[in-house]
Amino acid sequence: MKISYALVISLTSGLLSTVQAQSPSTAANPLPLFDAHIHYSHDAWEVVPPADVIKLMRTAGLKRAMVSSSNDDGTQKLYSLAPDLIVPSLRPYRTRAEVSTWIRDPSVVEHLKTRLARYRYAAVGEFHLYGADAELPVPRAMIALARQYQLILHAHSDADAIERIFAQYPQARVVWAHSGFARASEVAVLLRKYPKLWADFAFRSDMAAGSGVDPEWRAVIQEFPDRFMVGTDTFTPERLAYIPDHAQFSRRWIGALAPDIAQQVAWENGERMIQQVWQPCDATQSDARVIERDGVRVAYRLLQPPRISQPITMLVASCSIAPSSGTQAKLELKAFDATMPEHRHGMNYKPTVQSQGPSAAFDARLIEGIVLHMAGRWQFSFEVQVGEKTVRLTDTMLLR
Ligand SMILES: [Zn+2]
Structure with a gap:
């Protein structure tokens, strides 16, 4: 007996690479978002299965999501379900516990090399790195790999570590996670100094003020409309369910910016940034x-x-x-x-x-x-x- 299977071509949303002008966000036509800060770590896989995460992202109206996970299998699970949506970033951590130990653990370098030989990535990170720790051999090796593979560095760092990353690799493209939890004026200092520094607003709300934008942040966003992006930061499994609400929160405060700047912060900045490094069919380092x-x-x-x-x-x-x-x-x-x-x-x-x-x-x-x-x-x-x-x-x- 012949067994037949229906052939299903998955419906993935269209990939727009040319940045198009769109009408302002409406309920029927919400502003698309580039979420620069999603994690799908080992303890989340059973709580929220991969297909449900993708559904949450699509419900939220995410156009792309830069995802990194401890360990990287979480990112690959999502990528293999939605290659149009997921932009993979390679985390140096195999478990959540390595957040503070990785900088002195040489096996991290082997881990990175093994994954880089097997899969394609747009970025390395999010990693936690502060001050002079950026000079340690393991972070140095990671930054060298980012150079070799042309990867964006997603750094949860203080200003000092950001400066040290650029000192080691002046052509680096760096996304400053959480905008360093720094004040707007402090972020502006580094954005002025480094044209290839971007900053995400993950896990912070001080740029939103009431139904508008905090005046200090508004000034910096207006000075650098092409450098900011949003992010949910799903650092615990429960936060995955929060992706749609967070998207609404982002649209609310972004909507108080001038429309062309709102578009950029919502998704164009992320889109332009990854297009310089991310071509999923440039599979020279994968098993494709x-x-x-x-x-x-x-x-x-x-x-x-x-x-x-x-x-x-x-x-x-x-x-x-x-x-x-x-x-x-x-x-x-x-x-x-x-x-x-x-x-x-x-x-x-x-x-x-x-x-x-x-x-x-x-x-x-x-x-x-x-x-x-x-x-x-x-x-x-x-x-x-x-x-x-x-x-x-x-x-x-x-x-x-
Ligand atoms: Zn972080």
Whole structure:
């Protein structure tokens, strides 16, 4: 008897890379948010399962979420469910307890190297680092890895440690977690000094004043409208359920800023920052299969080892690798198929890839329920639309 599985292409929200002007937030059309500060650590996995976390994020209207977890498996669980939404950041901690010990623990460096060899990340952090501890060998090695892999550093630090990070790595891109819990005027001093320093407002509320914005913070945000972003900081499992409420809180105070500045703080700043480092199909350091043709790269990863007649989920990222002359052509994965060229047939059920709308930077999505019903040589084909042209890329796999 043949067992059939319905093929489901997950609906992920469209990836807008070009920053578009949008009308101000309304109930029906809430301001999208880039949440720079989400954790999904080991003690949260059972309390709030991964699919529920993604649901909370989508309900909250998050466009992207920079996620880091102790240990990193939490981040990978979320990323494999929603590659369009999750921006992975690699934490140096394997357990919550390492927050204060990691700076003197050389095994942290091995941990970072192992994960960097296996997965792709946009950032390293959030890590806790203060003052002269930034000169210790382990933090130095981490900063060197950030340089090597072109990663943003997400630093829960005092001003002194931020200065020391830039002294070690002057081209660094740093997100100052919680804006250092510093006063607005103190944050401004460092933003003036370092053009590649951003700051998140995670776990603080002093920038919101009544139904408006604190005047001291307003002045600094107006001076640096392109450097601030919001963050929930889900440092305990219970705070995951708070993501939608926190999004509403953020929209309230951001809404009291000028509309163009509100857009930037809500999501454009995070989006612009990661686009310089985050191309999920630049899979040179991951275990993904990478194929290229006519200026298009497709990187895919099977999330289960392929077995006959067992449904497989595939994570597919596509991006343009053609040198862009100014404006980049928009790109979208239009179709996926698996066939057996020697047998001249395909799968019993052909997946249809639903449109998410073209994006200029990358297309990332899951294709679920791929069923390869017999052993032999299978050919995967990916149809990617780039501007006006369609590029078809193929790869083969032997199923035993
Ligand atoms: Zn923190």
